[in-house]
Amino acid sequence: MKKKIYVLGAYGLIGSACVRHLLHAGFDVTGVGRSLKKGLQSNSRIEWCITDIARASVSDWSEVLKEADIVVNAAGALQDGGRDNLEAIHVTLIENITRALEGRDVQFIQISAAGATEQASTSFMQSKARGDRILINSQIPWQIFRPSLVISRDAYGGTALLRAAAAFPLINFQIFPETPIQTVSIDDVTYAVVKAANGAIRSGTIADLTEPNSHRFDDLKTAFRQWLGLPAWTINVKIPDAITRLLGKCADLAGLLGWRAPLRTNALKSLQDGITADADSWQKTGNPPCRSLDDTLSAMPATVQERWFARLYLMLPLAIGILSLFWIASGTIGFYALNDARHILVDRGMSPEAGMFLVIIGAVADIVLGTAVLVRRFSKYACLGMIAVSAGYLVSSLATAPDLWLDPLGPLVKVVPSIILTLFTLGILDDR
Secondary structure, eight states, X not given: OOOEEEEETTTSHHHHHHHHHHHXXXXXXXXXXXXXXXHHHHOSSSEEEEOOTTXXXXXXXXXXXXXXXXXXXXXXXXXXXXSOOHIIXXXXXXXXXXXXXTTSOOEEEXXXXXXXXXXXXXXXXXXXXXXXXXXXXXXXXXXXXXXXXXXXXXXXXXXXXXXXXXTOXXXXXXXXXXXXXXXXXXXXXXHHHHHHHTTOSOTTEEEEEOOSSOEEHHHHHXXXXXXXXXXXOSEEEEOOHHHHHHHHHHHHHHHHTTOOOTTSHHHHHHHHHOBOOXXXXXXXXXXXXXXXXXXXXXXXXXXXXXXXXXXXXXXXXXXXXXXXHHHHHHHHHXXXXXXXXXXXXXXXXXXXXXXXXXXXXXXXXXXXXXXXXXXXXXXXXXXXXXXXXXXXXXXXXXXHOGGGGGOTTOTTTTHHHHHHHHHHHHHTOOOO
């Protein structure tokens, strides 16, 4: 009979890879996550258990995991934000699950992080370490794997930003260029998880998963640029620490709005500290060393898809910012030039009251949409609203003010490219 494995965070970068490899190894896999839509997009071959893992209680987990033989925890978050709570995801979750599994012979495979200690400089590493400690002190069988920077054909978060930085045209913007970084292939991480699930790694094992050698962060970016098949940079520009900190604060603000921006303060601190691990701890379990960065990249040759992604990744925040600025400015100008806008409608046969009403409604709608697009949970609906309102402007103008299409400044013609920009933004909005 197949062992039943529940994978937490099963549509994340590491979790989705674990699901694929565990299925291939013959296990009965169930994914656990917060969104059925994202789960089915990630893998439609498995069953999905939809629950808010950050809020599930002991009794909730007892019910969810009642048929589990093995639990793989690949859930995680970089920093507290609009959608994430580190204490809930990294600590409370493990505390509740270990209590729910007391008295049962259920194996727990924890994907932690290299450098996770309670004395670390970031709340991410500290909370990961607290969760590890709870698991270590529990009465259930467990293994803890601590990967360094995970490299995968999929891209998310820090590795997505790494590709984008590597693809930046002409200029190499250097942030902490001398920082040592070690990487690990996602295949080495999933290899460890499958071996543990098969009982080939003893309970109580704690092992770092990483390549033996480290790289300067700037050399790592160069390796990715070569992997993408792009020419060497023409100019190197060192970013001052003050600018780096400002970028981190801006990314933190985006995090509060629900965007999982990879340049948040925790990520920058981790990068500044370096991402290094003990490669020997894995080899001491009797397993082969993890592959090098060169071997990892050689095993997943870049195609036009990777180059497109790398070039488009930084376009999303730019597009969101431009749309927000455009719509808020449009609404603000509408209020500032209220009478002028009303006269345009009145001169074309509309009553003064109706003209004033439409101008005010339009200005309010513009500002609301421009603000809403900045909030991650509303951004898709804001984009759809922008398209609908823009189409409404164009259609109504044909009925009430067709002469404006011939205006030398082209106020209506310019609406068309704004619709195209909104469609473009909708197309690249999803991060998984």
